[in-house]
Amino acid sequence: MNSTQQLxxxxxxxxxxxxxxxxxxxxxxxxxxxxxxxxxxxxFRWANRLCHNSEHCAAIEITIGGLxxxxxxxxIIALTGADIPMTINQQPxxxxxxxxxxxxxxxxxGFAKSGMRGYLAVAGGYNAEPSFDSISTVPREGLGGLHQDxxxxxxxxxxGCKDVPPYCITTLRLPPAQRPELPRKTAKLRxxxxxxxxxxxxxxxxxxxxxxxxxxESSDRMGYRLQGAAIKPAIDGILSEGICLGAIQVPADGQxxxxxxxxxTIGGYPKLGALLSLDIGTLAQLMPGDTVSFEAISIxxxxxxxxxxxxxxxxxxxxxxxxxxxxxxxxxxxxSQQIEDLLVSRNPRGMQTLQAxxxxxxxxxxxxxxxxxxxxxxIGTGFPVDDTFETDGPxxxxxxxxxxxxxxxxxxxxxxxxxxxxxxxDYRVHKLVVASPATREREAxxxxxxxxxSLVISIERPGLTADNIYCNMRGEDISxxxxxxxxxxxxxxxxxxGIGDGGNEIGMGNLIDSLAELNIEPSxxxxxxxxxxxxxxxxxxxxxxxIGAMRGEDxxxxxxxxxxxxxxSQRGSVDGVSRQNTLTEDSLESEISxxxxxxxxxxxxxx
Amino acid sequence: xxxQQPFSIRIAGENSLIVYxxxxxxxxxxxxxxxxxxxxxxxMQGLLIDLxxxxxxxxxxxxxxxxxxxxxxxxxxTAAAAAQTDDGQNTETGKLVSLPVYYSTESGPDLQxxxxxxxxxxxxxxxxxxxxxxxxYAIGFAPGFAYLxxxxxxxxxxxxxxxRQKVPRGAVAIADRQTAVYPAQSPGGWNLIGLxxxxxxxxxxxxxxxxxVGDRVRFESIGRDExxxxxxxx
Numbered sequence: 001m002n003s004t005q006q007l008x009x010x011x012x013x014x015x016x017x018x019x020x021x022x023x024x025x026x027x028x029x030x031x032x033x034x035x036x037x038x039x040x041x042x043x044f045r046w047a048n049r050l051c052h053n054s055e056h057c058a059a060i061e062i063t064i065g066g067l068x069x070x071x072x073x074x075x076i077i078a079l080t081g082a083d084i085p086m087t088i089n090q091q092p093x094x095x096x097x098x099x100x101x102x103x104x105x106x107x108x109x110g111f112a113k114s115g116m117r118g119y120l121a122v123a124g125g126y127n128a129e130p131s132f133d134s135i136s137t138v139p140r141e142g143l144g145g146l147h148q149d150x151x152x153x154x155x156x157x158x159x160g161c162k163d164v165p166p167y168c169i170t171t172l173r174l175p176p177a178q179r180p181e182l183p184r185k186t187a188k189l190r191x192x193x194x195x196x197x198x199x200x201x202x203x204x205x206x207x208x209x210x211x212x213x214x215x216x217e218s219s220d221r222m223g224y225r226l227q228g229a230a231i232k233p234a235i236d237g238i239l240s241e242g243i244c245l246g247a248i249q250v251p252a253d254g255q256x257x258x259x260x261x262x263x264x265t266i267g268g269y270p271k272l273g274a275l276l277s278l279d280i281g282t283l284a285q286l287m288p289g290d291t292v293s294f295e296a297i298s299i300x301x302x303x304x305x306x307x308x309x310x311x312x313x314x315x316x317x318x319x320x321x322x323x324x325x326x327x328x329x330x331x332x333x334x335x336s337q338q339i340e341d342l343l344v345s346r347n348p349r350g351m352q353t354l355q356a357x358x359x360x361x362x363x364x365x366x367x368x369x370x371x372x373x374x375x376x377x378x379i380g381t382g383f384p385v386d387d388t389f390e391t392d393g394p395x396x397x398x399x400x401x402x403x404x405x406x407x408x409x410x411x412x413x414x415x416x417x418x419x420x421x422x423x424x425x426d427y428r429v430h431k432l433v434v435a436s437p438a439t440r441e442r443e444a445x446x447x448x449x450x451x452x453x454s455l456v457i458s459i460e461r462p463g464l465t466a467d468n469i470y471c472n473m474r475g476e477d478i479s480x481x482x483x484x485x486x487x488x489x490x491x492x493x494x495x496x497x498g499i500g501d502g503g504n505e506i507g508m509g510n511l512i513d514s515l516a517e518l519n520i521e522p523s524x525x526x527x528x529x530x531x532x533x534x535x536x537x538x539x540x541x542x543x544x545x546x547i548g549a550m551r552g553e554d555x556x557x558x559x560x561x562x563x564x565x566x567x568x569s570q571r572g573s574v575d576g577v578s579r580q581n582t583l584t585e586d587s588l589e590s591e592i593s594x595x596x597x598x599x600x601x602x603x604x605x606x607x
Numbered sequence: 608x609x610x611q612q613p614f615s616i617r618i619a620g621e622n623s624l625i626v627y628x629x630x631x632x633x634x635x636x637x638x639x640x641x642x643x644x645x646x647x648x649x650x651m652q653g654l655l656i657d658l659x660x661x662x663x664x665x666x667x668x669x670x671x672x673x674x675x676x677x678x679x680x681x682x683x684x685t686a687a688a689a690a691q692t693d694d695g696q697n698t699e700t701g702k703l704v705s706l707p708v709y710y711s712t713e714s715g716p717d718l719q720x721x722x723x724x725x726x727x728x729x730x731x732x733x734x735x736x737x738x739x740x741x742x743x744y745a746i747g748f749a750p751g752f753a754y755l756x757x758x759x760x761x762x763x764x765x766x767x768x769x770x771r772q773k774v775p776r777g778a779v780a781i782a783d784r785q786t787a788v789y790p791a792q793s794p795g796g797w798n799l800i801g802l803x804x805x806x807x808x809x810x811x812x813x814x815x816x817x818x819x820v821g822d823r824v825r826f827e828s829i830g831r832d833e834x835x836x837x838x839x840x841x
Contacts, residue, residue: 029659029666030644031808031816032750131810141750142791143810194618195625239632240745240754242659242666244623266661266747274620299676302621306671445673446653491673 006127006160007072014153015066015109020126020145022058025134029242029265036136036144037261039221039284040117041277042180043081045313047121050078050098050172052372054454054494057125058135060153062118065111067153071101073163076123076171076372082115082285083182097173098123100164115182115285124162124374138262140222162374170329170368172318180281186212186291189258189279191248192302195241195271199233200250207231208272209294213256217288221262223249224283226292230254233270240268246275258283276302278309320365335549336364338603339542342596343533348586349473349502350518351532357514358530366529367546369495370404373455377404378430378447380458380485380506382415383576384478389419390576391585393460395564396499396540400457401427403544403555412451416483422571432483437468444487456492459499460536461485463506463523471521473502473576486525498527499539501586507531535586541597549604556601562590614639614687616680622656622671625664626683632662632756637742640665641701641821642690643683651682660820661745662754701743701822706788708779708801708826709834710736714841715800721764721781733828735759736800741786741824751790751808751816755824758784770796777802777839779826790816804829804839 011018021044024037038044038061045055060067065084078098079086086093087108093099095118101107112118128135128146137145137152144150146157153159200208213228231254243249247259249269258275260283275283276297283292297305337360344351370377381397382389397413404411412428413420420431430451435443462470462482470482486506489496498507503520507527515522533539541556548555565573565583574580577587585593601607619625626643628636640660647658647667654674659666669679710733712718722732741755748754763784771794774780778789780797789795790808803826809815818824829837 026657027655029657029668030746030820032746032748032752035657132815143750148810192618192621194620194623239630239662239664240747241625241661241664242619242623244620244666244668246620264747265659266745271619273618274623276621299618299621303671303675306621310672441673442653445670449653 006158007163008075008126008161009069009071009107009122009159011067011153011155011157011159012070012106013066013068014155014157015062015064015068017063018067018153019061019137020058020128020135020153020159021061021137022125022135023056024136024261025132025138025144028132032265033132033141033143034138034262034265035245036134036138038119039261040081040119040281042281043117044119046096046174046180047078047080047119048125050080050096050174050318051076051121051123052172052369052495053121053123053125054452056452056493057121058128059119059121060126062109062120063116065109065118067109067120069107069159071103071105071107072158073103073161075101075161075164077101077107077120078172079109079118079120080174081118082112084112084115084118085110094173096176096179098171100171114184116287117284122159122161123164123372127160140262164372170320170365172320174316175319178316182285183282183290185286186293187279187282187286188293188295189283190276190297190302190305191273191294192276192299193273193296195247195273196233196235196238197272199235199270200231200272201234204231204233205272208256209296212291212293215286215288215290215292219288221260223260223263224258226256226258228255231256235270237268238270240266243267243271244274246277246280248272248274260284276305278305332364332546332550333361335604336361336367336546339363339546339600342599342603343538343542346534348534351501351534353517354503354511354514354532357511358532362529362531363542363546366497366531367543367550369455369497369529370543370547371407371550373495374409376410376412376451376453377455377457378412378414378451378453378488380414380456380461380488382419383460383462383472384416384481385472385574385576385579387418387481388572388574389415391565391568391573392501392536392576394419394423394568394573395561395585396459396537398427398564399537399540399544399559400459403547406555407547409454414447414485414488418572432485434481434483440484441487441491444484444491448488448491448493453492454494455497456488456494457497457499458485458489458506458527459540460501461506462504463500463508463525465504465521466524471504473504473520475521489525489527495529496527497529497531498525499531499533499536501533501536501539505536535588535593537585537593538596541593541600545600545604548606554601554606556597557606559597561593561597565590616683618676619666623666623668624676624679624683625666626687627664629663632744634742636663637744637821638701639687639690641819643687644820646686646689647682650686651679654679654682661747703740703823703825704818705825705827706803706805706817707829707833707837708803709829709831709839710779710801711831713831714802714834715779717767717798718800721762721798721800724764725762727761732762732800735762736781736786737826737828743818743820743822743824744785746816746820749790749793753787753807753816753818753824755786756784758786760784764798766796767798770794774799775802777804777807779803802834802839802841804834804837
């Protein structure tokens with residue numbers, strides 16, 4: 001189906017200037033294409049995160065306001081950025097939190113009371129045919145947008161988006177204290193000196209850094225033109241050269257121009273340096289007539305600030321609440337807790353201790369993350385035992401893989417040798433290699449860039465300890481034969497789920513204090529939602545049972561546990577406890593797992 | 608032997624370094640820029656966000672969450688040093704692209720005035736324009752706009768005092784010692800001397816541009832009929 005005809009949100013009024021923007025168009029400066037993308041990237045990221053989206057998903061950048069949409073399907077939305085009043089069916093709806101929208105609902109945006117640009121995201125992102133790998137609208141280039149012609153949204157446009165099933169019940173909210181502060185008429189912007197900065201005398205620099213510049217009317221997504229003290233470099237022009245984001249260009253009249261997301265890729269005016277990207281979002285919320293001033297920082301300070309901001313963004317915990325318009329939530333939460341209890345009832349490795357430290361409903365929250373993701377889902381698994389791998393992990397990963405395919409997602413298993421090679425004929429596999437600690441992050445980033453996942457799941461994958469090594473349950477250092485999956489979760493720009501049954505797996509970092517009570521070298525790697533079970537594989541079955549209950553489908557019915565154990569055994573698997581090539585999981589016969597699966601199906605109402 | 612151009616690296620912004628290979632454009636420098644860019648694409652996989660090659664510089668934009676400017680400087684040193692060694696072996700770098708042009712006063716409204724100003728005939732101007740093998744020095748201004756240099760001094764011409772509101776797609780133009788083919792209709796102040804029927808930028812084609820920085824370009828005169836048969840529009 002043509003994406004322009006897909007059901008979703010219909011534009012009743014486009015507002016003053018509303019553009020579809022994803023994170024931008026990259027790697028194409030060499031043919032003269034600019035990046036595009038959101039001018040206030042922090043607010044954009046928040047809008048996506050509030051919808052459980054990867055930060056690459058497209059959102060609508062609304063300048064000033066006036067956008068009116070009508071929902072044709074059920075979906076989840078969130079508005080962030082400028083203080084633009086929003087109503088859903090004439091009822092005021094808060095910014096900085098997600099809202100469940102029903103088909104027929106009308107979403108109306110007023111005009112910004114403070115700030116300049118808002119971001120409206122929808123769970124799963126808006127669908128549009130990308131141009132050069134991106135949906136970002138660049139009017140100047142006639143590229144991107146809903147119709148790939150660089151045009152802003154028009155009345156009658158139909159923004160295709162994902163139908164969110166009615167069982168989605170929790171909404172997310174960014175606590176007020178964590179929201180980026182909107183500038184009030186003025187802002188101080190941080191600058192890394194660079195380019196031709198030496199051509200500006202100390203006097204000229206002092207003038208620049210002591211002047212309060214006014215933002216002029218001719219300011220747009222390409223650049224903000226300023227008016228104030230003219231500064232003059234000792235040179236007139238330069239050979240045209242590449243312009244980075246935030247570059248401060250000084251043309252012949254001495255009035256600086258701050259170059260933004262739609263900037264020209266090359267230019268021949270001298271430049272003093274570039275803004276700290278974190279401050280571009282602040283600038284984007286200022287209007288013509290407002291003022292800015294500048295302060296210089298070193299590139300090292302900039303680097304530290306960027307890392308700090310990234311860490312803060314990831315560490316902020318969103319508040320969850322139950323949407324009042326949904327009525328089946330209590331039953332689902334109850335089922336989730338039943339599953340959570342059942343899965344730790346044998347308690348061979350003290351998982352009941354960890355369960356007590358988790359906020360109940362973790363299976364439900366993880367199930368929602370799965371149901372709301374689309375596209376590629378990475379599933380890391382495989383715990384090395386001697387020269388091979390154990391049955392716990394891969395079996396659960398296969399079960400998730402099959403369930404995710406049924407949901408229309410594209411799962412990819414991420415594992416090391418020899419597991420990766422032995423299953424690559426039957427599954428999509430991304431092979432991990434045992435790399436030196438220094439290159440682990442880079443390899444994870446490359447893989448994330450390649451797959452652009454909407455969700456990353458780790459099931460029974462060793463996690464780094466505080467000493468930056470990998471240990472098995474016996475406390476032996478297995479770093480020299482253990483590939484690293486940790487940074488897939490650390491660097492992912494999408495939600496992450498960790499599953500474990502001992503304390504040394506990826507995700508257990510969430511419970512670092514409780515792990516002190518267990519006799520284990522704990523992993524410090526964290527995840528968004530941690531699931532624990534007596535056997536990690538069982539958590540996969542529990543998750544599938546719950547998703548099935550939410551969809552009204554008996555998704556575990558066709559699962560043949562023994563058959564999958566045979567498949568793994570033929571490929572050299574061993575039991576993680578006994579280290580023997582047997583048809584068992586953590587020394588438990590397949591029959592035990594089969595009984596558990598039956599119990600899961602029963603409590604979710606299927607047999 | 609080619610001259611080994613020294614290069615310098617400067618900070619551009621929080622996640623960008625700019626490499627300067629000289630202060631005048633030349634074929635050698637264009638080659639060096641292009642080869643350094645190619646080398647960095649390979650050696651900085653997973654770290655690189657974008658590259659902007661231009662006349663005598665290369666802007667390197669990296670992911671500052673996974674690397675830092677010290678590491679990127681080392682990558683640049685290695686990549687640029689390898690490029691210098693390479694161009695000693697081969698001066699005929701970059702592919703040679705031939706572009707057809709319908710030169711006429713009908714397709715090039717500034718051809719007559721440019722010829723008059725140069726004290727040459729129209730035939731002389733178009734012959735001289737075809738004699739040079741140009742280098743793609745930079746791409747920018749608009750998607751697919753390739754700056755070609757250098758135009759023979761005899762037919763160099765300053766920009767128009769008043770830029771046109773609409774320069775047609777495919778317009779072949781001269782400004783100072785640079786020449787270019789407009790990839791799409793846009794405003795512009797260059798002197799128009801003909802029309803090229805070949806698309807210089809097509810988002811749906813692979814590659815979307817027939818040339819890249821460092822390539823070489825020759826223009827070849829075609830007649831009106833051939834121009835039209837190649838899909839050109841007047």
